[in-house]
């Protein structure tokens with residue numbers, strides 16, 4: 001391969017989606033609550049809950065909407081403090097703010113995972129909930145996190161937007177906490193352009209989320225949740241109208257059977273590239289934690305002892321080779337750098353997370369890539385590091 005692969009091109013949607021999309025276009029039946037039963041969105045919820053092994057699933061317009069509804073359904077008081085990792089996407093502190101809560105940021109280590117000492121120190125009696133964002137699919141020590149939260153009776157919400165198919169001790173990520181949220185945005189394991197879903201075993205929580213998602217009047221009867229839970233919340237909650245429409249579900253449903261293949265291909269691709277990058281003296285891919293079986297569609301790696309000038313030179317060298325590497329903290333206005341979240345107000349500095357963000361590189365690695373693509377990417381990255389550090393050493 002002499003050309004750099006396009007890391008943003010999507011995999012085709014399975015052919016089997018076409019018949020259902022055609023049917024929906026013909027009938028115009030796009031609203032999830034028009035059909036008396038078995039609307040595509042309702043079927044998606046049933047299939048996704050079965051896939052995850054949870055009692056309930058609620059499909060919505062995005063993972064951000066799912067996170068917002070999950071927090072709202074915890075019935076937290078206004079201005080409740082919610083602990084989140086300082087390494088995440090801006091949508092996560094945004095969901096906290098949207099739910100009238102206040103995010104408290106926890107340090108993240110050079111392996112992209114939550115610093116458990118800082119987590120424990122910040123898990124004080126004024127924390128009302130914990131929102132664990134498994135950023136880029138990296139799983140923090142969930143044994144420690146769940147145990148600490150259980151001791152203090154603090155609910156855990158999982159942002160599993162990038163963790164579909166990831167396991168922790170053979171248990172699916174997204175089912176460890178009280179509620180798990182996933183994304184169907186195009187850069188995730190299932191691509192519907194936009195979309196999200198939350199999963200939980202808690203009938204009272206899902207009843208609230210269903211109503212607030214926009215199941216006005218008695219539309220909740222089209223959800224398989226205990227009717228007492230709905231009766232309790234009817235007319236008591238605002239309607240935020242974050243529903244999913246049927247066309248999205250028609251695009252998502254045929255991709256569920258593809259997840260296992262995408263996960264195993266993504267992991268094999270990631271691990272091969274990781275091995276290559278780790279063979280360079282200038283690069284380091286942190287290992288997964290022992291209980292974690294990853295489902296990556298991107299790779300993150302650290303630069304060994306690069307100055308900021310060398311880091312910028314490295315990024316330019318990778319660009320020259322046609323591979324787009326972003327260093328989270330150095331690109332302007334990066335939505336994953338906590339100091340750009342000005343909307344949450346001034347924050348105490350987080351030196352550990354800041355150091356990681358100034359050094360950690362991010363490259364998309366969609367599961368559809370072939371071996372030649374992977375070789376091209378790994379070679380470009382290693383050569384770019386060599387070009388920067390090799391010159392520096394010779395000088």
Ligand SMILES: *Cc1c(COP(=O)(O)O)cnc(C)c1O
Pocket residue numbers: 061062063064065088089091092133134135136159160161162182183184185195196
């Ligand atoms: C993509 C992503 C989100 C946001 O998902 P949307 O569906 O676009 O709202 C949140 N958290 C993480 C970790 C993500 O990767």
